[in-house]
Amino acid sequence: MIQEGIVRHGIGRLVSLIPTLLMLITIAFFLIRVAPGGPFDSEKPLPPEIRANLDAKYHLDEPLVQQYFRYLGQILVLDFGPSYQYKDWTVNELIARGFPVSLTIGGLAMVLAFVFGTSIGIAAALRQNSAVDYGAMGFAMLGISIPNFVIAPALILLFAVYAGWLPAGGWDWSVQRMILPVVTLALPVIAYIARLTRGSMIEVLHSNYIRTARAKGLPMSQIIRRHALKPALLPVISYMGPATAGLITGSVIIERIYSIPGLGSYFVTGALNRDYTLVMGVVIFYGVVIILLNFIVDLLYAWLNPRIRYDEAS
Amino acid sequence: MIPTRLYRHAKGLAAALIAALVLGACGGDENGEGAERSHRPVPVEEVLVDGRPDPGVLAEEQFLVRGNGEEPQTLDPHLAEGVPSSHILRDLFEGLATEAPDGHIIPGAAQRWNISADGLVYTFYLRRDGAWSNGDALVAEDFVFSIRRSADPATASNYATMLYPIVNAREVLAGALPPEELGVTSLDRFTLQITLTDPTPYFLNLLAHSSLYPVHRPSLEQYGDRFSRPGNLVSNGAFMLEDWAIRAYIDLVKNPYYHGADEVILEQVRYLPIEDQSTELKTFRAGEMHWTYDVPNNQFGWLRENYPDELVVSPWLGSYFFGFNTQREPFIDSPDLRRALTLAIDREVLTEKVTQFGELPSFNLVPAGVTDYEQSIPEYAAWTQEEREAEAQRLYAQAGYTAEQPLRIEIRYNTSENHKKVALAIASMWKQVLGAVATLVNEEWKVFLQNRDQQVVTQVFRAGWIGDYNDPYSFLSLFETNHGLNDYGYSNSTVDTLLEEIAKERIPGRRRRMMQETERIILEDQPILPVYTYVTRRLVDARLRGWQDNVMDHHYSRSMYLLKARDTSKPARASEEGE
Numbered sequence: 001m002i003q004e005g006i007v008r009h010g011i012g013r014l015v016s017l018i019p020t021l022l023m024l025i026t027i028a029f030f031l032i033r034v035a036p037g038g039p040f041d042s043e044k045p046l047p048p049e050i051r052a053n054l055d056a057k058y059h060l061d062e063p064l065v066q067q068y069f070r071y072l073g074q075i076l077v078l079d080f081g082p083s084y085q086y087k088d089w090t091v092n093e094l095i096a097r098g099f100p101v102s103l104t105i106g107g108l109a110m111v112l113a114f115v116f117g118t119s120i121g122i123a124a125a126l127r128q129n130s131a132v133d134y135g136a137m138g139f140a141m142l143g144i145s146i147p148n149f150v151i152a153p154a155l156i157l158l159f160a161v162y163a164g165w166l167p168a169g170g171w172d173w174s175v176q177r178m179i180l181p182v183v184t185l186a187l188p189v190i191a192y193i194a195r196l197t198r199g200s201m202i203e204v205l206h207s208n209y210i211r212t213a214r215a216k217g218l219p220m221s222q223i224i225r226r227h228a229l230k231p232a233l234l235p236v237i238s239y240m241g242p243a244t245a246g247l248i249t250g251s252v253i254i255e256r257i258y259s260i261p262g263l264g265s266y267f268v269t270g271a272l273n274r275d276y277t278l279v280m281g282v283v284i285f286y287g288v289v290i291i292l293l294n295f296i297v298d299l300l301y302a303w304l305n306p307r308i309r310y311d312e313a314s
Numbered sequence: 315m316i317p318t319r320l321y322r323h324a325k326g327l328a329a330a331l332i333a334a335l336v337l338g339a340c341g342g343d344e345n346g347e348g349a350e351r352s353h354r355p356v357p358v359e360e361v362l363v364d365g366r367p368d369p370g371v372l373a374e375e376q377f378l379v380r381g382n383g384e385e386p387q388t389l390d391p392h393l394a395e396g397v398p399s400s401h402i403l404r405d406l407f408e409g410l411a412t413e414a415p416d417g418h419i420i421p422g423a424a425q426r427w428n429i430s431a432d433g434l435v436y437t438f439y440l441r442r443d444g445a446w447s448n449g450d451a452l453v454a455e456d457f458v459f460s461i462r463r464s465a466d467p468a469t470a471s472n473y474a475t476m477l478y479p480i481v482n483a484r485e486v487l488a489g490a491l492p493p494e495e496l497g498v499t500s501l502d503r504f505t506l507q508i509t510l511t512d513p514t515p516y517f518l519n520l521l522a523h524s525s526l527y528p529v530h531r532p533s534l535e536q537y538g539d540r541f542s543r544p545g546n547l548v549s550n551g552a553f554m555l556e557d558w559a560i561r562a563y564i565d566l567v568k569n570p571y572y573h574g575a576d577e578v579i580l581e582q583v584r585y586l587p588i589e590d591q592s593t594e595l596k597t598f599r600a601g602e603m604h605w606t607y608d609v610p611n612n613q614f615g616w617l618r619e620n621y622p623d624e625l626v627v628s629p630w631l632g633s634y635f636f637g638f639n640t641q642r643e644p645f646i647d648s649p650d651l652r653r654a655l656t657l658a659i660d661r662e663v664l665t666e667k668v669t670q671f672g673e674l675p676s677f678n679l680v681p682a683g684v685t686d687y688e689q690s691i692p693e694y695a696a697w698t699q700e701e702r703e704a705e706a707q708r709l710y711a712q713a714g715y716t717a718e719q720p721l722r723i724e725i726r727y728n729t730s731e732n733h734k735k736v737a738l739a740i741a742s743m744w745k746q747v748l749g750a751v752a753t754l755v756n757e758e759w760k761v762f763l764q765n766r767d768q769q770v771v772t773q774v775f776r777a778g779w780i781g782d783y784n785d786p787y788s789f790l791s792l793f794e795t796n797h798g799l800n801d802y803g804y805s806n807s808t809v810d811t812l813l814e815e816i817a818k819e820r821i822p823g824r825r826r827r828m829m830q831e832t833e834r835i836i837l838e839d840q841p842i843l844p845v846y847t848y849v850t851r852r853l854v855d856a857r858l859r860g861w862q863d864n865v866m867d868h869h870y871s872r873s874m875y876l877l878k879a880r881d882t883s884k885p886a887r888a889s890e891e892g893e
Contacts, residue, residue, distance in 0.1 A: 037760025042395070045767070045798035046472060049488040053470040087388035088542050089560065097560050153592060160600040168600040169593050170586060171562040259588045259597075261561030274760055 006302060013295050021287055025075065028283045029068055032276055039084035039274045058084065071280070080281035085273045091281035094266060098250065099285070101171065102262035105254070106247030108182045110240070113189035118236065120190070121197025122224070125232075128202060136194060143191025152184045152257040169259035181258045185247060192243075193236055201232040230304045237304060241297035245290040249282075354624070355601075355879030357857040372579065373857065373876040380871070381594045381607040381852075382585040385561045389542040391527040392464040392471045398607075400524055402585055405566055405871045406549040407527040410438050410457065410506070411518050415873050417784070417864030418685075419518045423452060423528065423550060424506070433513030433820040440504040445571040446530050447554040454500035460528040461508075462486075462493035473525040476782070479514040513820035516785035522868075523783070552578050552872035561587055566871075579860075579875035595853070598624075604855035604876070605869075611732055614670045617853070624853040627672045628863035629683045632780035632848035633789065634673070636725070636740070639772040640841055641803030644713075644721060651721070652840040654709035655774075657694060657702040658747040659740055665846050668739045669732065673846040679793075679833055680786045681847040683865040687786050687826060690834040703747050710748045721750040727776040728762040736845065737776065766801040777801070777842065784866055786829045787816060793836050802841035809835055 040046060040054050055061040059070060074081060080091035124136040159180060160168035167177050204210060205228060213223050250264025263282060270278035361368040386399035391407050394400060412422030421427075424438035444452035463469055465477050465486045477483040481497025497509035510517060520526060529541075530548035537546045547555045552574065553566035564585040568578055586603065588594040591610040597603045609617055609625070617625045638645045638652050645652060661675030674682065677695040694702055715721045725741060727733040734756065741752035752774070757765065765771050781788040791797060794813050795805040812832045819825040836842075850867045860874040 035760070036764045040472075041760055041763050042472070043763065043799075044395075044472070044475075047475060047487060047798070049467060050470055050472070050474060053467045053489075057470055085387055086385065086560070087393055088390065088539075094560065153596070156593070156596050161596055164600065168597040168602060169588065170597070170602070171559070256590045257593055259586070259590065259593050261559065265561070272759065 006299065010295070010299070013298070017288075017291050020291060021284065024287045025072070025280070025284060026068075028280055029071060030064075032271070032274070032279050033064060035271075035274065037274055039276060041274070058082070075284065080284075081277040083275055083278045085269065085275040085278065091277050094278065095263065095281055095285055098261060098263040098266060099248075101260060102250035102264060103248045105178060105181050105185060105260065105262065106244070106250070108178065109185035109189065110244050110247050112182060112186040113193055114236075114240070116186070117190040117193025118197045118233070120194040121199075122201055122229075122232075124194065124198045125201035125205065126220075126224075133198075137198070140191035140194045143187045144195075148184050148188065148251070149253050149257065151187060152180070152254065155180050155184060156257070169257070171260050177258075181254050181260055184258075185251060185254055189243060189247070192239065196235050196239055197232060200235050201228065204228045204232045234301065234305055237297055237300050241293045242290065245286070245293045249286050249289055354621075355855075355857060357859075357877035358880045360859060360877060366577070367579070367859070367875055367877070371877055373878050376579055376581045376876055378580050378583045378605070378858070378871055378874060378876065379603045380583065380585050380605040381597070381603055382564075382587050383607040384589055385587040386564070389547065389555065389558075389564075391524040391529060392460075392469055392473075394524050395472045398585075398587065401869075402564060402566070403524045403527065404868060405551055405553045405583060406547070406555060407524065407551045408572075409521045409523065409526050409528075410440075411521040413522050413864075413866070413868050413870065415860065415862040415864070415870070417862075417866050417868060419522065422522070423457075433515075434510050436508045436510070436517065437501070438506040438508070440506065441573050442504060443573045444550065445573070446548050446550050447569045447571055448530075448533075448548045449571055450530070450532070450548070452528065452550050453503050454506040455503075456528045456531065457506050458498050458500050459531050461498045461526060462496055463529060463534075464525050465496050466493045471525060473523070476520055476523050476525040479510045479512065479517055479520070481509045481511050483511075512818045514817070515820065515822065515825065516783050516787065519783040519785065552870070553580075553583055556582070563587075572872075574872065578872050580871055583871045598853050598855075604858050606853045609851050609853060612670075614672075614851075621853055623856050625851070626854050626863070627849050627851045629674060629681070629865055630780070630848040630850045630867055631681055631683060631784060631865040632778065633676060633679060633681045634736075634778045634845045634848055635676075635679070636843040636845065637766075637772075637775050637777040637802045638841055638843065639769050639775070639801070639803055641769050642773060644723065645773065648713060649838070649840045650709045651713040652843070654706040654713065654748065655744060655750070656840060656843045657706035657709070658750075659743050659843065659845070660699050661845060662699070663743075664736065664739055668735050669846065671849055671851050673849050676844045676847045677837070678844055679836055679842065680789045680829075681781070681865075683847075684781070684786055685784050686822065688830065690830045690837065692834075692837050706747055710750070715748070715750070717749050721748070722753075723750065723773045724753050724755050725774045725776075726755045726757060726762065726765065726772055728757055728759045733776050740843075740845075769801060769803050772801070774843070775801070778848075780848065781866075786833065787813075790816070790829060790832050790836070793832075793841065804836075804839065804841040806835060806839055809839075 038060070040051060046054070052061070059067060062070070078092070080095070082090050083094055086094060120136045120140070124133040127133050156168050159166045166179055169177075171177055210223060210228055213227055250262035252264045252268050254260065255262045255265045263285075266278055266282045269275070270282060358371050361371050380401070382401055383398045384396070386394070386402055387396055388394055388399060389402065389406065391403050394403055408422045410422055410424040410427070411419050414420045423440060423444050425441045426439050428437045429435070440452065440454055446452055461477070461480070464471055465474055465483055467487060467489045474487050477487070482491050482495045483497070485491040486493050486496050499507050501507055528550055533546055533548045534541045537543070540546055544555050544558045549555065549569070550572075552569055552572045554569040555564070556567045557563070557565040566583045566585070568581050569575065572578065586597070588597060588607070591608050594603070594606050594608065595610055595613070598606050640646060665673045665675050676682070677692050678689045680687065680689050682689060694705065710721070725737045727737045734754070737754050741754060744750040744752050766775055779789055779792060791813055792799045793802075793804055793809055794800065795810050809832055812828055812835075816825055816828050816832065819828060854861075857877045857879060858874055859877060861869050
């Protein structure tokens, strides 16, 4: 029964992905074209003949609507086209090389944030209004309010320049180069998750069925593990969907400060350079990632929360 | 209710956390903790034998790490534009001529050349030992193929205008003639002839530019668009491409087939595309880089104090100026008003207090430092600032503006901390000296370019130019009526005629005088407001030798080498990040 409901729901969601993506593509395609200037405008203007050659090479001389349908046709075969700015590479290649980097850093940061965030949150909730609680929440407040463009340079100064333990930046897939960016990315998320966990855990601990469990004499550790944890994590899970999408698609600030070749910077450099294909590529990619993650969160929700079942008419 | 004791406890904890973070951010050594690791190795005394470093003083590992700003757009020499790619291409490829560390032109792939008496026919004699990095011989036909490819409209090269001096180049670029009609032929296996339309005294300088580098035909035919990938790229310079991790690093290794390979000391060069200048500085401070691309603005004082031996500031072949749109009020037919605005600026204050990097105040278009040229310096350059301001006020009043009816204009600039500071300073100087009211308009780069080009909304706008080649013509030709970069709407038939004649003139003295005259007229007409001459600024590891300052800022890794570090336990200097 339940299985069937989830499968049906899943297929429905996947089908609804198509119009959402189509809308995203359409809006993004025309918005970036509205911005003044084009990919080949530079300080040294090109002779008109060369300009015409370039426009013809990239089909920019066609009417916009024709370009739009040409682009849709390309998307169907998953070809995002050549990058105007990074001329030696295609957008597919840029995403294929940038995404693993962002996924690694963002994924590790998410794991770190989940483990530490929930632990801190639970610890704070269990010792509500104690030194542990205030310490944890004080830390969380700091983590949320200090922006990462402050934390990142501070960490580099401490660990790379003064102590010399870790490299200042750069990327070669070595663990040493991942530590600082992962920690920087994770800090605010740890803080946020800790606050969410604490709040919902306190709420759950005050609910009737926990009180019943305690009255029956179950040990506290068992109550937490068996009965309180799953419902307490619900808000955390719903937060984690979009947060994970944000983390694994790269952060412009982290990539810039640590000089990391992730996906995040392509949004900005692509837009600034009017690299139409690159911007479209990353927008679509990001769209797909966020839709998929929201979908996963929905499924997790059903598993965690006995009150949500997809077999019921909603 | 929160128990008071706990509350105080929590407050103390929070305060401690904040203190720790703030201290971390500002640099802990203020309190004497965590002094900077001794990242600054001191080189041993350099010992030269016949002008070459003695092997005994060289570092074991000849691995140079250079900061390179942004990710290069491409490593195809004919499509390349932008400084980051050109740095790498100079190491990978070699044109017929190349540059010595001080910037002067020396033979490259060609051993020597003859120039015909009329200055139109260049005959190049290639090295017999010239080779590609895969061992193939480098022959005249390679250059014929490459220069044709560079001019071919199908290549769509952005820099093909560099080829304009060559016979039929304009027609080939426009698609009116096939690339085979270009004035480039091979006389035999090792002799190449290039014919020019007009004598172009700076033509040899162009030969060191990437649009005239050779490309390896077989690999281009085999790999097409992918020929510039690592593993595919075959080049003829001192180094060859080893690895390219997009936006992470580009590794070059010594090319064993390079004709001067015996003299190349570096074994490997790594280019790091670090966009953020403070990250680059930290990478340098952590000892992970020998040569930075730039240094952060605003930190000149701190750098000069803490890295006096590493900080290198030298004049660059570039002028920083603002432009007037002479097609729009209030600047139509008003050279006097433009002069007033130019005179009212205190350039000393601007460079010493605002930009602060040793930029040289300038009243000229052509920067100081161009070879074989003497700028036509306007008369008011020698005046005192008080005299300039008095004259500015006189001209301003004469143009009909008063305290009640002040001039109201917009200064437009593209997003950049530095441009903003300069524009702000200029606006306040105008306000102070003349009472003119200027509004600042910040625009994103592409929007700014479009507005400048259309000449509809602009009044005063940031401009500036870095010379493509070491010749005043690179600056003066921008002011030709039909030049694509003439965003000033400037048109003076005398200037147009002079520019045409300069292109044809081959007697150096006469050509120089004509160029001086052109510069004089342009400055007299005042379509621009000169501010300063650019400088290059970077940090260079004290162990790195074999390079020199030059106005083009072209630095070839092939002449560089790293000295051994002296084994001293010198106490680390206390330091504190500026700002």
